Amino acid sequence: MPELPEVEIIKRGLEQKVIGRTIADIEVRAKKLFQGEVSLVYGSKVVSLERKAKMIIINLDNNYSLLLHLKMTGQLIFDERPCDLKTRVAGGHPSKDLRACLPNQFTHVIFRFKGGGILFFNDMRKFGYIKLYKTVEIPDLKVIADLGPDPFDKALTPEYLMSKIVRRPKIKIKQLIMDQTVIAGVGNIYADESLFCARISPLRIAKDVKRTELVKWIDCVREVLNFSLTHGGSSENTYVNVECKKGEMQNFFKVYRQTGAPCPVCGSKIIRTVVGGRGTHYCNACQS
DNA sequence: TGCCCCCTGCAG
DNA sequence: CTGCAGGGGGCA
Numbered sequence: 001m002p003e004l005p006e007v008e009i010i011k012r013g014l015e016q017k018v019i020g021r022t023i024a025d026i027e028v029r030a031k032k033l034f035q036g037e038v039s040l041v042y043g044s045k046v047v048s049l050e051r052k053a054k055m056i057i058i059n060l061d062n063n064y065s066l067l068l069h070l071k072m073t074g075q076l077i078f079d080e081r082p083c084d085l086k087t088r089v090a091g092g093h094p095s096k097d098l099r100a101c102l103p104n105q106f107t108h109v110i111f112r113f114k115g116g117g118i119l120f121f122n123d124m125r126k127f128g129y130i131k132l133y134k135t136v137e138i139p140d141l142k143v144i145a146d147l148g149p150d151p152f153d154k155a156l157t158p159e160y161l162m163s164k165i166v167r168r169p170k171i172k173i174k175q176l177i178m179d180q181t182v183i184a185g186v187g188n189i190y191a192d193e194s195l196f197c198a199r200i201s202p203l204r205i206a207k208d209v210k211r212t213e214l215v216k217w218i219d220c221v222r223e224v225l226n227f228s229l230t231h232g233g234s235s236e237n238t239y240v241n242v243e244c245k246k247g248e249m250q251n252f253f254k255v256y257r258q259t260g261a262p263c264p265v266c267g268s269k270i271i272r273t274v275v276g277g278r279g280t281h282y283c284n285a286c287q288s
Numbered sequence: 289t290g291c292c293c294c295c296t297g298c299a300g
Numbered sequence: 301c302t303g304c305a306g307g308g309g310g311c312a
Contacts, residue, residue, distance in 0.1 A: 180307090
């Protein structure tokens with residue numbers, strides 16, 4: 001579900017809530033979604049958070065780190081209530097905002113903090129995960145080490161993209177920009193929206209995309225991601241922030257899931273097709 | 289490089 | 301009922 005803006009918003013929200021708090025208890029309801037020995041985490045304090053592509057890393061003060069991926073439907077919800085660590089019963093009722101998120105049959109992992117505060121990991125489709133590693137191991141994990149630059153990183157240049165394209169002469173531009181080893185954090189929504197912004201068809205063979213178009217696309221992807229960040233991310237489906245609030249970006253989609261609707265630029269109908277097994281939306285008149 | 293799959297819910 | 305869903309690993 002969440003792509004770069006949504007994960008970034010969750011990460012920023014979590015920073016405000018959990019940095020400096022001590023993890024007293026972890027309740028793992030779905031074993032599959034938590035890999036590692038929970039007791040290694042008990043008594044450790046959260047020192048910092050990082051986002052890498054669509055992953056969140058929670059660094060602890062005992063030389064361990066938690067690596068989280070929300071995949072399609074993961075949610076991280078923070079509840080300020082105090083909690084009895086023996087009975088695992090929270091005091092009082094969740095706030096009105098949280099009620100829609102807490103806890104439900106999709107709550108698979110629950111962190112309880114010393115002195116109060118509960119973090120819920122919900123995931124309807126159970127694709128997400130939390131994994132415990134030694135902090136020093138994180139940079140060498142394949143899923144981290146292989147990542148391309150963040151879209152806002154100055155290392156993302158047309159020359160860099162062209163260097164990636166050379167090795168894969170048949171790849172379509174949309175598949176290229178969704179490859180996390182090329183660019184970290186762009187998923188289906190922002191691939192479609194950024195390509196529309198740059199007037200590049202998602203079906204174009206990447207090697208046929210001109211340098212000037214790549215320059216435009218880099219501007220566009222940054223613009224689209226920033227726009228989404230300022231509008232709270234996309235909540236077309238299950239995305240909510242740590243306070244269980246939806247974003248508004250879905251109200252501003254120009255092509256994504258707008259099949260049959262008029263193109264906001266030229267009025268012709270938005271088309272849906274499939275690229276790399278993913279629903280792909282574009283304007284055949286504006287994008288070539 | 290393309291397809292299947294993990295899992296569950298929802299729209300048509 | 302079928303098809304679809306924003307991720308991405310594993311397989312041929």
